Amino acid sequence: xxxxxxxxxxxxxxxxxxxxxxxxxxxxxxxxxxxxxxxxxxxxxxxxxxxxxxxxxxxxxxxxxxxxxxxxxxxxxxxxxxxxxxxxxxxxxxxxxxxxxxxxxxxxxxxxxxxxxxxxxxxxxxxxxxxxxxxxxxx
Numbered sequence: 172x173x174x175x176x177x178x179x180x181x182x183x184x185x186x187x188x189x190x191x192x193x194x195x196x197x198x199x200x201x202x203x204x205x206x207x208x209x210x211x212x213x214x215x216x217x218x219x220x221x222x223x224x225x226x227x228x229x230x231x232x233x234x235x236x237x238x239x240x241x242x243x244x245x246x247x248x249x250x251x252x253x254x255x256x257x258x259x260x261x262x263x264x265x266x267x268x269x270x271x272x273x274x275x276x277x278x279x280x281x282x283x284x285x286x287x288x289x290x291x292x293x294x295x296x297x298x299x300x301x302x303x304x305x306x307x308x309x310x
Contacts, residue, residue, distance in 0.1 A: 172254045173252065173253060174251070174252050174257055174271050174282070175251065175281075176292070177284060177291070177292045178282030178283060179282060179284075179288060181205075181280060181283045182205055183206065184196060184217070184237070185208065186207040186208060186209050186214040186237075186241075187238070188207070188236070188237050189234050190226050190235055190236070192237070194219075194233070197219055204268060205217055207237060212280070213245050213270060213280050214243070215241035215242055215243045215245065216241060216245055217240065217241045218242070221242065222240065245270060246269050246270065247269055248269045249271070249272055250271050250273055250274070250281055255298060258286075258298065258301045259301070261305045262305045267305070268284065268285040268286070271283060286302055286305055
């Protein structure tokens with residue numbers, strides 16, 4: 172199985188949205204993670220944790236740009252990558268989600284894959300154990 176078989180289609184937030192707009196989008200979509208893009212090129216990601224730890228703790232205005240608190244180091248995989256490789260990558264990076272890019276040449280954002288997505292499609296006991304281990308250590 173490849174990432175493209177289980178990934179979800181991401182919402183796209185323009186990289187010039189405000190912190191308030193990002194928070195409203197997360198609330199309305201029931202998410203805690205949104206990629207910031209310029210067209211389909213990712214410029215950063217913002218999480219509900221970024222809003223709490225960076226925006227609130229640093230007394231940012233809700234009208235400041237979300238990019239001012241976004242994580243610029245974006246972790247990703249490719250849509251043709253195998254699931255076991257992706258889980259190992261998540262374990263090594265200590266994360267529970269990765270952006271999915273179309274290919275190594277264009278690098279357009281096409282999806283998001285989470286440990287939950289993988290777990291929902293898992294019927295391999297060894298892979299299931301890797302998912303459990305990956306979910307124990309993340310940030």
